[in-house]
Amino acid sequence: MKADPVVHFEMPYKDHERVMNFYSKAFGWQMKKLSSDMSDYVLAGTTEMDENMMIKTPGNINGGFYKPDAANPAVPSVVISVENIKESIKKVSDTGGKILGEPVEIPGIGQYVSFTDSEGNRVGMLQPPKQ
Numbered sequence: 001m002k003a004d005p006v007v008h009f010e011m012p013y014k015d016h017e018r019v020m021n022f023y024s025k026a027f028g029w030q031m032k033k034l035s036s037d038m039s040d041y042v043l044a045g046t047t048e049m050d051e052n053m054m055i056k057t058p059g060n061i062n063g064g065f066y067k068p069d070a071a072n073p074a075v076p077s078v079v080i081s082v083e084n085i086k087e088s089i090k091k092v093s094d095t096g097g098k099i100l101g102e103p104v105e106i107p108g109i110g111q112y113v114s115f116t117d118s119e120g121n122r123v124g125m126l127q128p129p130k131q
Helices: 016-027 085-094
Strands: 006-012 030-033 042-045 062-066 077-081 098-106 110-116 122-127
Touching: 006 122, 016 030, 016 042, 085 098, 085 110, 085 122, 098 122
Parallel strands: 006 062, 077 122
Antiparallel strands: 006 077, 030 042, 042 062, 098 110, 110 122
16 A cells, blocks of 8 residues: 655644744744735745755655634644545545545645544645646
8 A cells, every 4th residue: 555645744823923933043944924815824944945846855844834723723733645635535534534624725735624533633635736
């Protein structure tokens, strides 16, 4: 069975300026806050990217920070890349996970949906756009 890799991490923030300052100064990460129509998400660039925004070093991942709310509780999570989000939703549901809402299209990134695993951990799945 081919393994689906972890491609992204997410953590909550209370103050976007404070979290951006902390990670940029403590670890040298490139931090960028997105607009309110992107839920004030903060991108965390932890590794070098190419001109197509793809990671240059296999195995490294980038991440982001989000402002928690009722739909997105204040818990860290990882995002798993999948080839077919519909098939993966079925597998997650069939093995004891719970899908949290419907997949959403993130422009230029792909289809995304959150779920809780069999232990109650919040996790994300991402089906990148077809090349």
